[in-house]
Amino acid sequence: MKKAFFPLMALAIACSTIIVSCSKDNEEDVNNPNPGGGGGTTCDTVDMRYTANIQPIIQSNCYSCHGNGNASGGISLGNYASLKTQVDNGRLVGAITHASGFSPMPLGGAKLSDCNINKIRAWIARGAQNN
Numbered sequence: 197m198k199k200a201f202f203p204l205m206a207l208a209i210a211c212s213t214i215i216v217s218c219s220k221d222n223e224e225d226v227n228n229p230n231p232g233g234g235g236g237t238t239c240d241t242v243d244m245r246y247t248a249n250i251q252p253i254i255q256s257n258c259y260s261c262h263g264n265g266n267a268s269g270g271i272s273l274g275n276y277a278s279l280k281t282q283v284d285n286g287r288l289v290g291a292i293t294h295a296s297g298f299s300p301m302p303l304g305g306a307k308l309s310d311c312n313i314n315k316i317r318a319w320i321a322r323g324a325q326n327n
């Protein structure tokens with residue numbers, strides 16, 4: 197009885213090893229494109245519009261200091277006309293790209309994502325329209 201036990205155990209271990217490696221293979225087969233995870237995902241900069249695309253970026257990142265009646269540094273970005281002023285004098289792009297000679301914005305916060313910066317640039321390249 198005692199001698200038969202070991203081979204049985206070895207067989208059981210071998211079987212479970214096969215099962216484990218099989219289920220591991222299945223896990224690796226699962227496709228994970230990481231949707232919306234930033235990094236390698238694409239950034240849509242086609243047909244950027246003030247109301248639909250640009251204003252929401254400014255609102256969530258800048259209005260705490262430059263919108264809703266706030267004008268830090270004398271600068272308001274709370275509506276199209278005031279934002280357009282900063283586009284036309286070059287300060288908007290200088291500030292969000294952290295170009296030298298400009299105060300890096302958002303002040304004290306993380307730089308906007310490359311995608312958001314590209315969206316703003318694409319909108320400006322098409323004339324920064326009030327659309």
Ligand code: HEC
Binds near residue numbers: 288303
């Ligand atoms: C925490 C407050 C705060 C936030 C958030 C913030 N700003 Fe500012 N911003 C300031 C202050 C204060 C100044 C004026 C002093 C300075 O230039 O450092 C300023 C200045 C600026 C200027 C003029 C820069 C220059 O060099 O002339 C621009 C343009 C600007 N901000 C745009 C933005 C944009 C766009 C965002 C959002 C992406 C933003 N700011 C977010 C506080 C803020």
